[in-house]
Amino acid sequence: MSEKEKKRKGRVSKTGLSRREFLAGTGIVIGGAAIGGTALLAACGGDGETETVTQTVTQTQTVTTTVVGPGGEAIEGIVTLKVNGEDITIKTNDNWTLAYVLREKLGLTGTKRACDDGSCGFCTVLMDNRPVLACLVLAIETGGKSIETVEGLARNSANLHPLQQAFIDHDALQCGLCTPGQMMTAKALLAFIPNPTDAQVREYMAGALCRCGAHPNIVAAILEVAG
Numbered sequence: 001m002s003e004k005e006k007k008r009k010g011r012v013s014k015t016g017l018s019r020r021e022f023l024a025g026t027g028i029v030i031g032g033a034a035i036g037g038t039a040l041l042a043a044c045g046g047d048g049e050t051e052t053v054t055q056t057v058t059q060t061q062t063v064t065t066t067v068v069g070p071g072g073e074a075i076e077g078i079v080t081l082k083v084n085g086e087d088i089t090i091k092t093n094d095n096w097t098l099a100y101v102l103r104e105k106l107g108l109t110g111t112k113r114a115c116d117d118g119s120c121g122f123c124t125v126l127m128d129n130r131p132v133l134a135c136l137v138l139a140i141e142t143g144g145k146s147i148e149t150v151e152g153l154a155r156n157s158a159n160l161h162p163l164q165q166a167f168i169d170h171d172a173l174q175c176g177l178c179t180p181g182q183m184m185t186a187k188a189l190l191a192f193i194p195n196p197t198d199a200q201v202r203e204y205m206a207g208a209l210c211r212c213g214a215h216p217n218i219v220a221a222i223l224e225v226a227g
């Protein structure tokens with residue numbers, strides 16, 4: 001990718017390093033402590049780094065990381081937050097996004113990453129009940145916050161959230177990639193305006209794009225739940 005292209009995509013830092021180049025020069029070692037069963041995972045992250053993760057999923061999840069920067073210095077921070085009602089403590093690199101941590105560290109892959117630059121809305125989650133783009137929120141900023149992802153809408157397929165059922169009933173998806181972001185945005189809308197008009201739904205949902213063109217059915221599904 002040319003320098004011009006990187007700048008256009010907003011991925012070049014003040015130091016002149018792109019995010020990918022920075023991460024490529026960063027060594028990452030991750031270890032975890034847990035109560036209950038553990039799983040040892042080795043994975044190559046989407047940004048090119050190789051990671052070893054020990055993670056246990058229990059009532060309270062703990063993810064511990066040690067991150068070494070290009071010069072050998074530690075780059076890390078500790079935040080405690082709630083995710084779908086569960087207290088979680090994360091020791092995180094200061095440039096990890098909330099979307100990255102949710103997906104790659106906590107296994108909450110319902111939150112999707114597509115543009116990764118705030119353009120599409122696919123990664124929308126609720127932070128203290130307000131919709132935010134998780135690809136633009138740093139995990140280190142989320143201390144004390146309450147995060148809700150699409151996994152928080154329903155614990156199993158027998159007890160779907162009304163929005164989930166309405167999306168099914170109205171065929172409001174095709175590939176489904178945008179659907180988690182659409183539903184989280186819609187949830188925030190209905191909390192803000194319980195009985196919106198068609199125009200209000202279209203305006204509020206304007207930042208939640210659907211490349212499959214399911215917008216008319218998405219609006220119909222939201223209006224049904226509102227009704």
Ligand code: FES
Nearest residue numbers: 114116118121135
């Ligand atoms: S992935 Fe966050 S807005 Fe597109």
Ligand code: FES
Nearest residue numbers: 174176210211212
């Ligand atoms: S259903 Fe495919 S992007 Fe919306």
